[in-house]
Amino acid sequence: MKDMHEIRLTVNGHVHQLVVEARRTLADMLRHDLGYTGTHLGCEHGICGACTVILDGAPVRACLVFGVQADGTEVRTVEGLADGEQLSDLQQAFSDHHALQCGFCTPGFLMLAEAYLAEDTTPLTEEQARELVASNLCRCTGYQGIIEAVLATARARRPGRKPADEA
Amino acid sequence: MTVIGARLPRQEDPRLLRGRGRFGDDISAPGQLWARVVRSGSAHGQVRGLDVTEAAHAPGITAVVTAEDLPSRLVIPVRLAIAGTDLSDFLQPVLAADTVRYVGEPVAVVVGDDPYACEDAAELIEIDITERPAVLDARSPQNHQENVAAELTRGYGDTDAAFAAAAHVVRIDLAIGRHSGVPLEPRCLLAVPAADRGELDIFGMTKVPVWNRDLLADMLGLDETLIRVHAIDAGGGFGVRGEFYPEDFLIPWLAMKLGRPVKWAEDRAEHLMAVNHSRQQYHRIAAAFDDQGRILALEDDITQDNGAYCRTHGVAVPELTAAMLPGPYRVPAYRGRVRVVLTNKTPCGTYRAPGRFEGTAAREHLLDVAATQLGIDPIRLRMRNLLTPSEMPHERPISTLGTDLILDTGDYPALLAAAVREAGRLGYRGRTAAPGGNRRLGFGLAMFVEKSGLGPQETADVTVSKSGAVHVYSGGTSMGQGIETVLAQITADALGVDPRTVRVTAGDTAAQPFGSGSWASRSTVVGGSAVHQAALAVRERALQLAARMLEAAEEDLDLADGSVSVRGDPDLKTARLSLADIARAAAPASGYLKPGEPAGLTARRRFEVSHMTYPYGAHAAVVEVDTGTGRVRVLRYLVAYEVGRAINPMLVEGQLRGGVAQGIGGALFEEFRYDETGQPQAITFIEYRLPTAAEIPPVDVLLFQDAPSPGNPLGVMGAGEGGINAVGAAVANAVRDALRLPGGVGQLPLDPARVCALAQATTGQAIGGTA
Numbered sequence: 001m002k003d004m005h006e007i008r009l010t011v012n013g014h015v016h017q018l019v020v021e022a023r024r025t026l027a028d029m030l031r032h033d034l035g036y037t038g039t040h041l042g043c044e045h046g047i048c049g050a051c052t053v054i055l056d057g058a059p060v061r062a063c064l065v066f067g068v069q070a071d072g073t074e075v076r077t078v079e080g081l082a083d084g085e086q087l088s089d090l091q092q093a094f095s096d097h098h099a100l101q102c103g104f105c106t107p108g109f110l111m112l113a114e115a116y117l118a119e120d121t122t123p124l125t126e127e128q129a130r131e132l133v134a135s136n137l138c139r140c141t142g143y144q145g146i147i148e149a150v151l152a153t154a155r156a157r158r159p160g161r162k163p164a165d166e167a
Numbered sequence: 168m169t170v171i172g173a174r175l176p177r178q179e180d181p182r183l184l185r186g187r188g189r190f191g192d193d194i195s196a197p198g199q200l201w202a203r204v205v206r207s208g209s210a211h212g213q214v215r216g217l218d219v220t221e222a223a224h225a226p227g228i229t230a231v232v233t234a235e236d237l238p239s240r241l242v243i244p245v246r247l248a249i250a251g252t253d254l255s256d257f258l259q260p261v262l263a264a265d266t267v268r269y270v271g272e273p274v275a276v277v278v279g280d281d282p283y284a285c286e287d288a289a290e291l292i293e294i295d296i297t298e299r300p301a302v303l304d305a306r307s308p309q310n311h312q313e314n315v316a317a318e319l320t321r322g323y324g325d326t327d328a329a330f331a332a333a334a335h336v337v338r339i340d341l342a343i344g345r346h347s348g349v350p351l352e353p354r355c356l357l358a359v360p361a362a363d364r365g366e367l368d369i370f371g372m373t374k375v376p377v378w379n380r381d382l383l384a385d386m387l388g389l390d391e392t393l394i395r396v397h398a399i400d401a402g403g404g405f406g407v408r409g410e411f412y413p414e415d416f417l418i419p420w421l422a423m424k425l426g427r428p429v430k431w432a433e434d435r436a437e438h439l440m441a442v443n444h445s446r447q448q449y450h451r452i453a454a455a456f457d458d459q460g461r462i463l464a465l466e467d468d469i470t471q472d473n474g475a476y477c478r479t480h481g482v483a484v485p486e487l488t489a490a491m492l493p494g495p496y497r498v499p500a501y502r503g504r505v506r507v508v509l510t511n512k513t514p515c516g517t518y519r520a521p522g523r524f525e526g527t528a529a530r531e532h533l534l535d536v537a538a539t540q541l542g543i544d545p546i547r548l549r550m551r552n553l554l555t556p557s558e559m560p561h562e563r564p565i566s567t568l569g570t571d572l573i574l575d576t577g578d579y580p581a582l583l584a585a586a587v588r589e590a591g592r593l594g595y596r597g598r599t600a601a602p603g604g605n606r607r608l609g610f611g612l613a614m615f616v617e618k619s620g621l622g623p624q625e626t627a628d629v630t631v632s633k634s635g636a637v638h639v640y641s642g643g644t645s646m647g648q649g650i651e652t653v654l655a656q657i658t659a660d661a662l663g664v665d666p667r668t669v670r671v672t673a674g675d676t677a678a679q680p681f682g683s684g685s686w687a688s689r690s691t692v693v694g695g696s697a698v699h700q701a702a703l704a705v706r707e708r709a710l711q712l713a714a715r716m717l718e719a720a721e722e723d724l725d726l727a728d729g730s731v732s733v734r735g736d737p738d739l740k741t742a743r744l745s746l747a748d749i750a751r752a753a754a755p756a757s758g759y760l761k762p763g764e765p766a767g768l769t770a771r772r773r774f775e776v777s778h779m780t781y782p783y784g785a786h787a788a789v790v791e792v793d794t795g796t797g798r799v800r801v802l803r804y805l806v807a808y809e810v811g812r813a814i815n816p817m818l819v820e821g822q823l824r825g826g827v828a829q830g831i832g833g834a835l836f837e838e839f840r841y842d843e844t845g846q847p848q849a850i851t852f853i854e855y856r857l858p859t860a861a862e863i864p865p866v867d868v869l870l871f872q873d874a875p876s877p878g879n880p881l882g883v884m885g886a887g888e889g890g891i892n893a894v895g896a897a898v899a900n901a902v903r904d905a906l907r908l909p910g911g912v913g914q915l916p917l918d919p920a921r922v923c924a925l926a927q928a929t930t931g932q933a934i935g936g937t938a
Contacts (some may be wrong), residue, residue, distance in 0.1 A: 023283065037193035038186015040402070042351045043435040047852035050351060078186035087184060095180040098821045102647025103183025104190060104352040104402030133860040137852065139351045139403050140647050141821060142828035143860035 007071035011036060012080030020067040026060075027051045029067035030077060038078040038107045042137065049136030052108040053077050059115035078107035081114065089156060090114055093149040101140030108136050113150045117157060124154035171660045171881075174817040177652045178671070179400075179645065188400040191355025191371040196428035199357070200229055202418055203285035204437065205275040205292050207267035210301035210511040210845025214265055214274070214294065222277055222291040227284035230425060231292070233275045234264035237420075241386060243411055245481035246378060247568065252317045252482055259476035259514060261413045267296060268475035269513050270847055271440030273413045278421055278429060301845035305472035305508035306449055316473060317482045317507040321489040322466075323564040324500025326455075329464030333455030337537040339911040343525045343895065345447035345472065346837040346916075348518045348829075349857060350646075352402020353433040354442065356414060358422035367394045367419055373401035373644045374409020375684035376674045386416055387423060394419075398675040404646035405829070406517035406686065407443045410479045436850040443480075443516030444839055447472040448488065450529035460543045462552045464500040467492055467529060471507045474514035482507050483568060484515065487522030487618075490567035494530055495579045495616045495783055496552045501563075511845045517686075519829060520888040523617065524895055531613035531896035532911050535903060545900075546587055549614055553579040560877075568621060568687075574781045577809055577874040583614055586785035586807035589869050595789050595803055605795035605926075608802075609905025613896035616783045619885025620692030620878065622776040626681035627697035629658060629705045630769035633754065635729065635747030637662060637669045637705075639698055642682015643690040644674035648887060649818040650690050656814050657695045657881065661702035662709075663726040664746065681773070688885025691814060696879045697774035704770035709749045712768070715759045716752055717741055780876040782884035784808035786827075786893040790901040794926035797919030799835055799902055801862070807869040811876040811884040819886040824866045826890020832858045833891075834898035835916050866890075 003022040008015065011034060020029055025044075030036040030053070042048035044063045051062040054076040081088045087095070090113060100106040116132055117124075124132075129150045133143055182188055219231040234240070242258035263274050275292055279285045302314060330336055356371035367389070372379040376396040384391035401408055414431055422429040433441070452467040471485040482505075489503030518524075538545035554561050554574065561574040590596065590612075598608055628640040639658050643650050651671040659666035672678050673685070683693070706726055713731040714721040719741070725734050731744045746768070752759040755766040789803040806823045813819045836856040840848040849855035875882030899912045906925055914921060 021283070031192070032195070036186070037190075038188075040190065040352065041192070042353070042402075043852050045435065045851055045853075048351060078184075082185050087181065091184040094184055095176050098177070098817050100180065100183055101649070101821060101825060102350070102352070102401065102403040103179065103188050104350075104400075104647075106183055107186050110184070130860050135859075137351060137857050137859060139349065139405070139829070139857065140825045142824035142826075142866060143863050144824055144865055145821065147860060 005068045007068055009070045009072065010074045012076060022066065022068055024067045025063050026065040026067050026070050027062035030062060036077045036079055040104050040107060042105065047137065048105065049112060050105045050108040052111045052136065054111050054115045057115070059112050076111065078110055081110060090153045093153045097145040097149040097152065099141060099145035099149040105136060105138045109133065109138065109146055112136055117154055123158065124151060126151060169660045170656045170666050171814055173656065173815065175652060175656060175666060175815060177649050178655055179649060179651050190352055190400050190402055191357065192432045194357055194370050194399065195430065196357060196359045199428035199430050200278050200280065200425065201282040201285050202421060202429050202431040203277045203282065203289045204273050204414060204431065205277060205289045206441065207263060207270060207272040207274055209267055209296045209298055210270050211299045212267055212296035213299065214263065214267060215297055216295040217275065218293040219275060222288040225284065225288035225291060227281055228277060228279040228288045230278045231275060232421065234260065234262040237261060240264060241416065243413065243479065245477065246479040247481050247483040249482050249486050250569065252319065254316060254477040254481055257316045257477040257509060259413065259478060261416050269511050270845060271513055272475065276417055276421065278425065282432065301511040303510055303512065303841055303845055305470050305510055314509045315506055316477050316509050318505065319482065319486060319489065320502060320504045321565050322502035324464065326464040326466050326500040326502045329500045330455045333463050334458040335456040335541055336453060337533060337540050338453035339533050339536050340913060341450045341452065341529045341532055341911055342914040343446050343448045343528060344838040344914065344916045345444050346833045346839060347443060347445045348405030348407040349855065350403025350405055350408055353435060353438045354408060355432045356418040357428065357430045358419040359428040360422045360426060362426045365389065365393050367423060369394060369396045369419060370399050372396045372409055372415065373399065373646055373674060374404055374686055376644060376676050377642060377680065377682045378684065379411050379415060380676045382411055383416065383419055387420060396676040398645065398672050401644065401646040405519045406521060408646065409644070410443060410516055435852065439850045439855055440513055440847050443478060444474055444513045445484065445515050445518035445521065446525055446833065447515065448525045452529045452533050454533055454537055456537065456541060460541050460548050460551050462496055462498055465493055465498045466502045469503065469505040471505055472510050473507050474510060474512040476514040478514045478516050480516040484517055484521045487567055488526045490565050490572060491523050491616065491618065492526040492530055493563065494527065495554055495614055497554050512841060519826065520892040523615065523888065523892045524830065524833065527613060527615045527893045528895035528899060528915060531893065532899045535900045536911050539909060546612065549583060550580055553583065555580060570778055573778055574616060575877055577783050579783060582783065582807055582809055582871060583785050585869060586787060586805060589807065590787045590805050593803065593867060595787055595805065598789060605793050607792050607794060607905040609790050609792060609901040609903065611897045611899065611901025611904055612785065612787045613893035613900060614785045615893040616781050617889050617892055618779045618781055619688035620776065620780045621687040621689050622693060624773050624775045625683050625693040625697040626679065626771060626773045627694065627701045628679060628769065628771045629698065629701040630767065631705060631746050631750040633747060633750050635668065635745055635750065637664055639669060639671045640678040641671060641673045641694050641698060642679045643685040643694040646685060648690065648822065649815065650685060653691055653814045653818065654695060654698050657698050658702045661699050662706050664729040668729060688887035691883050692780060692879055692885050693774055693776060695814065695881055695883060697772055699880055700772035700774055701770045704772055705768060708770060709746060709768060712749050712752050712759055713744050716744060776878055778878055780878045780884045782809050782811065782889055784889050786897040788897040788901040790898060790905055792902055792905040792922060797922035799917055799922055801831055801864050801898065804864055805867040805869065806890055807871065808889040809871040809874050809884065810886050811874055812872050812882040813870060814883065816870055819870060820868045822886045823868050823890035826888065827866045827894055828858055828863045830891040830894020831863060831898065833916060834895045836862065838916050
């Protein structure tokens with residue numbers, strides 16, 4: 001017998017109510033039950049970070065969280081970053097700095113950086129950005145563009161302050 | 168103003184950034200079933216029995232199939248056949264029947280409603296295997312001739328005489344570790360049958376879709392036009408994704424057999440033991456020099472550990488290794504011999520810069536050892552032997568991939584000099600190690616020739632629709648390299664339109680049935696040239712129709728910014744015609760069409776080329792080696808690369824930087840190891856160590872556009888593989904420099920154990936303090 005649970009959660013501001021099997025991962029639930037296919041699965045064991053989403057404000061690996069654990073939570077996925085057709089500043093910075101090639105890992109990096117930048121408002125150094133970006137795997141870019149995009153967004157979000165790496 | 172050479176933002180970016188890409192597992196079909204492939208857990212053995220009864224009756228399971236259920240004992244043929252080799256005895260069956268030959272070999276498939284249920288049922292299948300000894304070392308004497316799939320030699324001149332007469336002979340052994348492309352998206356296939364119409368839609372064949380379609384049609388006994396492979400996003404290719412694997416038959420066949428859509432999404436452990444491995448070679452390389460340090464001859468004896476079968480690449484990788492080995496140098500006599508040996512490991516295929524990563528590492532490491540032994544500076548030794556512009560084009564009596572090897576153009580010494588200057592300017596040589604401790608710095612350099620633009624052809628269609636949008640249908644595929652952006656720029660340039668009005672479809676076999684795919688750094692060179700020609704043809708046709716519409720002479724008309732105007736008519740007394748106007752005038756029943764003329768503002772063109780074009784470059788690395796822990800850190804990295812002409816330099820730099828990161832992985836971290844029974848030891852990202860941002864330094868790029876390729880109308884050379892080609896070589900040379908080794912490093916990857924052993928071997932000898 002399948003162990004089914006009824007849960008309710010908010011994804012990018014939309015309330016969803018559904019019945020899921022206890023063992024179903026949050027990633028599979030988001031992708032296949034709710035249609036948020038922007039969350040990608042690269043390893044299903046918590047290393048690559050392609051499935052990173054923001055759960056109640058914190059970045060999590062959606063492959064290591066069960067769907068039922070998201071009951072009552074607020075989830076943000078990559079689909080929730082843009083404002084209508086307008087890319088967010090972070091998304092735009094990724095394009096400007098050629099921070100993506102195949103784009104498969106990109107949603108994970110975006111959500112990782114989005115969570116970090118929302119929480120930590122101290123100036124971001126190049127070294128800190130590199131450490132942050134080292135949480136996830138990218139096979140295409142060599143990371144340079146991703147680090148630059150995160151730094152550029154961090155700078156731009158601190159108007160009137162001196163950029164951290166020039167201070 | 169041409170848009171060629173502009174750093175335009177990528178057309179692919181908005182959808183990928185918004186999570187609206189269409190990767191394999193993002194696509195589903197109503198009523199689809201899921202498949203789980205059951206794989207051998209033994210490296211070598213006789214299959215005594217396969218009990219699927221319990222699995223077949225598990226909840227939610229529709230079917231379980233084994234080799235017995237297949238139409239016949241199907242094997243997967245070679246795509247890149249090399250003349251003179253017969254590999255028919257070594258091809259991989261779709262499902263293993265009597266014998267399993269590597270851990271991960273498919274033996275059965277479970278199909279059901281839900282992927283979780285399929286995985287559960289797969290565990291219920293009992294495979295009774297009588298184990299046999301596993302062959303794991305391609306060099307071991309237990310490897311009898313029956314395990315040799317092929318032997319081939321490439322070369323010219325009398326190497327024996329040259330070695331006999333040489334003032335110096337330098338020889339090293341270098342083992343290259345088994346690693347591979349490992350794209351971040353695992354493989355995925357969705358096959359959707361329309362049984363009553365006999366049609367089949369496929370999502371997930373993303374490298375050579377037309378070739379795979381044709382082979383699949385052949386294996387299924389279908390007309391090939393009934394199969395449509397769709398253009399989707401691919402999460403990285405790097406050589407491995409999109410070759411025809413057992414699953415590429417199994418999933419469509421199951422869909423046809425069951426009359427329902429079937430999806431298969433590989434997991435990471437499967438990927439690491441099922442997808443093509445690559446690179447594992449043992450080089451015994453030697454060079455003969457005269458007393459001035461001039462190369463008289465080069466020879467290399469190579470053993471390739473090819474794994475359990477010959478897959479679609481056949482022996483292309485070892486052939487490329489031997490053919491490309493002399494690189495950018497003047498080599499009067501050369502002999503490269505390769506033995507392709509089968510072992511009980513995952514079969515091998517291509518990985519970005521196949522054969523060149525390996526061969527460049529062997530040759531360039533040999534040159535550094537030779538420089539030490541001859542007492543010549545390594546850069547001067549290279550300069551002395553590089554081919555000069557006056558010797559170009561340089562034809563080597565070697566064939567590779569069925570083409571004659573003609574180094575077409577370039578100034579190798581100038582590029583090397585520029586790279587050395589740039590490394591100096593950036594302070595690569597003046598750095599000192601952190602004081603105290605076990606840390607030593609090393610500088611390494613390597614020079615190489617790449618190949619790109621493999622023919623024989625690519626076909627492109629360019630069509631202007633009635634809205635004025637320009638549609639390009641290319642046979643290439645989109646896997647992250649930016650093909651949509653690059654082809655849009657080429658189209659915009661040739662046609663005279665804004666690149667943002669150009670929409671590229673890459674790899675849809677219905678839209679472009681004559682494509683040859685994206686691989687071998689061919690998409691910009693061959694695919695781009697086809698698009699260029701088709702766009703020029705559309706331009707010509709647009710001007711012809713506009714002349715009729717304006718009652719003007721064609722030669723008085725100009726097409727720019729998406730519209731046609733009369734030259735020398737600054738006041739615009741004559742109306743401008745937009746491409747949309749002209750496309751409507753080309754519609755059926757238009758009065759502007761002459762009787763018998765086909766409707767539509769469209770052209771199909773084929774670009775054919777019989778020779779590859781050869782970009783070239785130099786890499787330089789600064790490493791810090793901790794002789795206590797064996798840890799190697801790459802501190803700085805420079806790529807100097809000639810591409811003839813960069814359509815979008817931002818994308819070229821991206822290709823080079825990404826290639827370097829992968830190369831550092833192969834040089835230091837990534838390896839598919841096996842235990843003594845043939846069990847793979849790297850089946851998660853914990854053991855298979857892809858580099859993170861913490862391991863990859865900022866990469867300096869020096870991009871040259873000084874040697875346009877004479878072989879295509881755009882003058883372009885491929886950029887996909889120049890970033891990775893010489894990383895093994897440059898890193899090995901830098902570590903050798905740091906440790907002041909008299910000989911070579913012996914093997915890649917330079918993992919901590921190996922580095923500690925090398926460091927200990929030099930203990931007692933004076934090791935210099937700084938680089």
